[in-house]
Amino acid sequence: MLKARELLHIFEIGQTAMGCDEVDKLRATVVKLVLETFDVERANFFLVRSHPSPRLDLDHIIAEGIDRKYLDLYRQRYSQMDPLLKTLLASDRVVTTKDVISARALDRSEYYNDFLRPQSIHHQMVIYLRSGVQTLGLLGLCRSRGERNFSSTDFEKGELLGSYLAGALERAIFMGKVTKSSEIIHSICPDLPYRGLMVLDERLDLVYASEGALETISCLTGDEQTASDPTPPLPEELCAVSQNLLESSAGKSVGAPSVEVDLRARGTGRPVSSSLRVVDCPQNQRLCLIHFGENESTDLLRAQLEKLGLSRRELEVADLVCEGLKNSEISKKLFISEYTVENHLRSIYEKLEVKNRTAMAHKVMSLTGRR
Numbered sequence: 001m002l003k004a005r006e007l008l009h010i011f012e013i014g015q016t017a018m019g020c021d022e023v024d025k026l027r028a029t030v031v032k033l034v035l036e037t038f039d040v041e042r043a044n045f046f047l048v049r050s051h052p053s054p055r056l057d058l059d060h061i062i063a064e065g066i067d068r069k070y071l072d073l074y075r076q077r078y079s080q081m082d083p084l085l086k087t088l089l090a091s092d093r094v095v096t097t098k099d100v101i102s103a104r105a106l107d108r109s110e111y112y113n114d115f116l117r118p119q120s121i122h123h124q125m126v127i128y129l130r131s132g133v134q135t136l137g138l139l140g141l142c143r144s145r146g147e148r149n150f151s152s153t154d155f156e157k158g159e160l161l162g163s164y165l166a167g168a169l170e171r172a173i174f175m176g177k178v179t180k181s182s183e184i185i186h187s188i189c190p191d192l193p194y195r196g197l198m199v200l201d202e203r204l205d206l207v208y209a210s211e212g213a214l215e216t217i218s219c220l221t222g223d224e225q226t227a228s229d230p231t232p233p234l235p236e237e238l239c240a241v242s243q244n245l246l247e248s249s250a251g252k253s254v255g256a257p258s259v260e261v262d263l264r265a266r267g268t269g270r271p272v273s274s275s276l277r278v279v280d281c282p283q284n285q286r287l288c289l290i291h292f293g294e295n296e297s298t299d300l301l302r303a304q305l306e307k308l309g310l311s312r313r314e315l316e317v318a319d320l321v322c323e324g325l326k327n328s329e330i331s332k333k334l335f336i337s338e339y340t341v342e343n344h345l346r347s348i349y350e351k352l353e354v355k356n357r358t359a360m361a362h363k364v365m366s367l368t369g370r371r
Helices: 002-018 023-037 068-076 083-087 103-110 111-118 152-191 211-221 236-248 297-306 311-322 325-333 338-352 357-366
Strands: 042-049 062-064 092-097 123-131 133-141 198-199 207-208 259-264 272-280 285-292
Touching: 002 023, 002 152, 023 042, 023 062, 023 133, 023 152, 062 068, 062 111, 068 111, 083 123, 092 152, 103 111, 152 207, 207 211, 207 311, 207 338, 211 272, 211 285, 236 272, 236 285, 272 311, 311 325, 311 338, 311 357, 338 357
Parallel strands: none
Antiparallel strands: 042 062, 042 133, 092 123, 123 133, 198 207, 198 285, 259 272, 272 285
């Protein structure tokens, strides 16, 4: 049973973490606070990347009391030997070294003698931050041989803290994606069709996906969206091409042409075109854009309208009017002002030789037999 003071410390860390909207700020804050709460001198906070399979993000470790050279060694070699990582996909929230390997086996291992021992580390405890079946991150705590091993009290504190931090981390990840999505849409989407757009960051984590993109992915993989996992997994071919594009563009100025990938929907065999390219984004981030082809009726409609001189943005506005959206809804959908929407409509009326949106929608839809 935890004492009142211990419960208060855990609650305060959880509340502080919940107030952090940025993931890295949350992690840096937490690793400082847990040192006193768990009476340790070293702590680290990893994020776990879920695509294409669950793995540690070894390039963005946040730690306290651990020399940077050892973080580099861990990333380059010793993460593959860490016995605690065998529990990454397990359901346990808290795991200690003694739970996965005997003291004798650990003392004889290369991992201990060449990596832990030079740092005077002997006891380790990992707190997994899980949301449902997904692991979002892990908090690692370390003690030397001369210090006491992690106790049942430490285990209880870890269990309680893990439940708090999982919620806080999930919230910060979500807030980060919302912020990044807004920046991306405002900075690059004026040059791209908005429908069927998906954006991945350098770690292949989803940053943004339109409804059309999610529907297309579901058709390609045969996996439907669920409440626990609203984003279907990306097809392996798109993951591989995205990874290759991001890696090949590292250290170069982005300006490479798009890569076209032809796919087929599972079950129906319907062809689906996709276009991938890498772009620079605010805060020096590099992103991979995946744009899926429109359906046949939309392609036909756009081809007809282009012959009448409509610009790309006017095509988008016209299409949304046909879907029944109001000016305010079109404004939000395309991230432009209502004044700009009105200007586009006036231009469309002139080019189509109509006087109002009803007549415009009727003429547009009649071009492809839409009702």
